[in-house]
Amino acid sequence: MLGSNLANFLINSGHTVFALVKDEQSKSILSREANRVFGDINNQRDIEYFIQKSNPDFFIHLAAQTQAYDSLKYPYQTFYNNCVGTLNVLECLREYGKARGIVVASSDKAYGELIGDTYTESHPLKGIYPYDASKSATDLISTSYRKTYDMPIVITRACNIYGIGDYNKQRLIPGIVNSHMTKKSFTIRNNGQDLREYINVDDVVSAYIHIMKYAEGSGFESAFNISSGDRYTTLEVFNLVADIIGVAIPHKIVESHGFEIKRQFMDSTLLQKETGWKPQVEFRSIIPSVVDWYLNNLK
Numbered sequence: 001m002l003g004s005n006l007a008n009f010l011i012n013s014g015h016t017v018f019a020l021v022k023d024e025q026s027k028s029i030l031s032r033e034a035n036r037v038f039g040d041i042n043n044q045r046d047i048e049y050f051i052q053k054s055n056p057d058f059f060i061h062l063a064a065q066t067q068a069y070d071s072l073k074y075p076y077q078t079f080y081n082n083c084v085g086t087l088n089v090l091e092c093l094r095e096y097g098k099a100r101g102i103v104v105a106s107s108d109k110a111y112g113e114l115i116g117d118t119y120t121e122s123h124p125l126k127g128i129y130p131y132d133a134s135k136s137a138t139d140l141i142s143t144s145y146r147k148t149y150d151m152p153i154v155i156t157r158a159c160n161i162y163g164i165g166d167y168n169k170q171r172l173i174p175g176i177v178n179s180h181m182t183k184k185s186f187t188i189r190n191n192g193q194d195l196r197e198y199i200n201v202d203d204v205v206s207a208y209i210h211i212m213k214y215a216e217g218s219g220f221e222s223a224f225n226i227s228s229g230d231r232y233t234t235l236e237v238f239n240l241v242a243d244i245i246g247v248a249i250p251h252k253i254v255e256s257h258g259f260e261i262k263r264q265f266m267d268s269t270l271l272q273k274e275t276g277w278k279p280q281v282e283f284r285s286i287i288p289s290v291v292d293w294y295l296n297n298l299k
Contacts, residue, residue, distance in 0.1 A: 001166035002105075003062045004030040005201045006208055018054035020046070020063065027297075029165040041085035047092040058101045058212050061089050064138070070170075071131035082134035083141065090145040090153070101215030102153045103208060104142045106223070108197075108264055110135035110157060118267040119157075121223050132261070139223070146222055154215040155223035156208070159266050162283075163201030164293040172234065173287075176241045177294040179249055186251040192235025195263045199228040200281035200290075210275035221274055227266035230283035240284070244291045 007017045008031045018035045030036075037053055039046030041063045051059075064082050065071055071078035086104065093099050111119045112126030127136035139155055146153040162173050169178045179186035207226045214221075232240075235253075242249045271277055 001163065001168075001201055002161055002204055003060075004028055004165050005163065006060065006062075006205045007031065007034050009205050009209070018050070018056070020050045022063075027167050041088055042081060044088045044092065047088050048095075051092055051096050056096075056099055058216075059089070059093055059099050059103075060208065060212075061086065061102070061104045063089075064105065065131065065134070071134070072129065075130040078130045079134050079137070082131075083137045086138045086141050090141065090151070094145060094149050094151060100152060101212050102151060103211055103215060104138065104153060104155050106139045106142070106155050106157045107132075107135040108157050108159050108225070108227075108266055109261065110139050112136070113261055114263055114265065118265045119225060120267045121157075121221070121225060121270055143222055152215045153222070154211050156211060156226055157223060157266075158204055158207075158226040159197035159199050159228065159264065161201050161204050162198050163286075163290060164297075165201070167298065169298075172237060173241060173290065174294055174298055176238055176249060177245070177291060177298055179251065180242075180245055180247065181295070181298065183250060186238070186249060188234055188238055188251055188253045190234070190262070191255060192233055192238065192253055193262070194234050195231060195265075196234070197227050197264060197266050198230045198232060198237075198283050199226060199279060200283070200286055203228060203279040203281050206280070207271065207275075207277050210271075210277040214275050221270060224271040224274070225266045225268045226271060227268040228279040228281075228283070231265065232283070240287060241291055244288050245295070 010017050011031050011033050020039050021036045022040050037050050039050055065078045109132040110125050110127050111123045112128055125136040125139050127133040142153050142155050145151050166174050169175050176186055
């Protein structure tokens with residue numbers, strides 16, 4: 001979702017965009033004007049070819065295993081994809097040596113359990129579960145390349161991203177809408193009490209644009225939180241989406257399994273101070289149009 005929205009924004013702003021695509025999805029909002037190059041970040045030769053083909057001024061690394069529950073089933077693939085994939089990308093960019101800015105997507109999960117009131121960039125990276133730990137490792141690899149080889153790398157740690165263009169039905173909002181459309185029960189895990197911060201994809205795109213400019217200027221800071229202040233439990237989001245649809249959605253609430261962080265609050269003060277970025281989209285105001293998009297496009 002983020003990759004397609006960001007690529008489309010850059011294309012509409014007059015930039016030439018190359019996208020490394022592992023496989024062509026049947027549905028995607030990625031613009032036809034994006035230059036697709038097929039390959040896998042786990043194959044270093046694919047990355048080398050992609051860089052030779054695109055000759056990038058800026059490189060944004062978003063590819064990763066993104067599903068925490070899948071990571072519990074497939075820990076080896078998760079660590080390999082997130083760690084080796086990142087290593088391949090950064091090593092090839094080190095050899096290329098011409099990128100003016102490199103942005104690597106980590107995650108709020110890289111911090112592990114919250115210590116104190118909010119995650120700040122100085123919070124220790126203590127991911128425990130496979131997805132979380134692989135993101136901590138991604139962070140450390142990126143910091144190593146930045147400091148050892150003086151590469152213009154900036155790491156992003158965003159809270160939960162929502163918005164149009166996400167066809168992954170394992171994610172919360174498209175999953176809820178899909179349950180409504182298919183009349184299948186939606187499972188609300190951990191009693192629906194996981195407390196998360198949500199940010200609209202348009203705000204994240206805006207943050208990345210600001211961060212790319214910052215990276216080019218060889219800014220002092222190496223990592224930024226991207227957050228909105230919009231905090232909801234899973235059950236609150238479910239009820240809000242159900243109210244917008246206007247009918248009861250089949251669902252079941254299950255107990256906690258103990259493999260997820262229960263409470264995540266982020267602080268993006270540093271990003272706002274260093275780049276001037278601020279979130280513009282409020283969750284309750286935009287969610288009706290987001291749900292409407294899924295009702296019309298998720299079939």
